[in-house]
Amino acid sequence: MKLPFRPRLLPVALLAMGLLAAAKIERLVGQRAPRGEAQASTPAPPPRPPTTATGPATVPGPQAPAAAPPLSAEEAAERAVLESLRARRLDIERRAEELAQRELLLGATERRLSERLDELRALQARLQGEVRTRSEREEAGIRQLVRVYESMRPRDAATILDDLDMPILLQVLDRMREAKAAPVLAAMRPERARAATTELSRLRTANPNP
Template sequence: MIRPRLLPVAIAAMAGLFVVKAESLVGLLRGGAAVVAPARAADPPPAPAPAPAPAPVSAARAPAQPPAAAPQAIPVAAPDPATAAERALLEQLRARRTEIEAREQAVVAQEVVLQATERRLARRVEELTALQQRLEALDRSRTEREEAGWRGLVRTYEAMRPRDAAAIFNELEMPILVEILDRMGERKAAPVIGAMRAEQARLVTTELARHRARRTAAN
C-alpha cells in the first residue's frame, strides 16, 4: 500500500528536477552565446606566450663571480724640485755647522792645552832664571873668593924682596905665575921679573901678554 503512493511522488519529483535542469541549461546556453559573440567581434590578437622561467641554477653550476677589482693606488704628487733642493741645502748647512762646531771645540781644547803648556813653560823659565841667578851668584862668590885669595898671594909676594920672590917664581907653574904677575903692580912686578932666570922671565912675559889680550877681547 506504501509503494503505490511513493512511486508517483518520485516520478513527479524527477520530472520537476528535469525541468529545472533543462531551464538552467537553456539559460546558460543563452548567456554564453551573448558573451562569446561580442568577444569574437573585437577579439584582439593573441598575446605572445610568456617566456618560460629559467630553471634555478644549482650552487655547483653557478657562474664564478668576477674577481674583485684591485684597489686603485692613490696618485702621489711628484716632489717639488725646489723643495728637494732646499732640503739638500739645509742638510749641507747643517753638516757644515756641525763641522765648524767640531773645529771650534778642537780649537778651544787646543787653546786650553797651549795655555797649560805656556804656564808650565813660564814656571820652568822662572825656575831656570832663579837657578841661573843662584849659579851666577855662586860664581861671583867663587870669583870673589878666588880673587881674594889671589890678592892675598900678590900682597905676600909684593912684601918680599924681589930676589926671594924671583926664586919662588922660577919654580911656579906658568898659569899660576901669570895670574900673580897680572895682579901685581908694575913697579913691584918689574924687579921680580928682572931677578928671575932669563928663560923663565921670557916665557912668563909672553904668556902674560896673551892673557891680557884674551881678557881685553872678552870684555
C-alpha cells in the first residue's frame, strides 16, 4: 500500500530563509539609498584657507599704483621752465602787494604831513597877527611917549630919559624930531648921551629909513 505524498521540510525551509534574506537585503539597500542622496544634496563647505605655522594666512591688501614713468629731457626742461615762471609770478605778485602797502602808507603819511603843515601855517599866521598887533600897540605907546617928551622941557625930559633902559631910550630918540631930540641929549648925562648917540647911529645904519 502506497503512502500519501508529503513535501520535504528541509528544502522548503531553505527556500523560506532565502526569501527572508533577500527581503532584508532589499530593505537595507532602500534605507541607505535616501541617506546617500541626502548627503549628496547637502552643499559641501567652502575650503578653508591654508594656514601657516604662525597663524592663518593674511588677505592681501590693495596693490600700490604703478610708478610713473621717468620724464624725458624735453619734459623735464619744460617743467623746470614752468616752475621758474610760477616762482617769478609769485615774486612779482609779492612785490606788487608790498608796493601797494607802501603806497598806502606813504599816502597816509602825506595826508598827516599836509594836515600838520596846515596847522603850522595857521599857527604861524596867528602868531604873526599877534606880533603885528603887539608891535602896533608898542608903536602906538612909543609914539605917545614921544609926543609927551617933545612937549616937555628938555631938562625935564632928559631927567626921565636918563633912567630908561637903552632899548626904550633908543626907540624914543629915534622917533623924536631932531629939533626936539638935540636939546634933550644935551641936557642928559654926558656918558649916557654919548652911549645913546652911538647906539642910535648904529641902529639907523642897520635899519635905514626908506
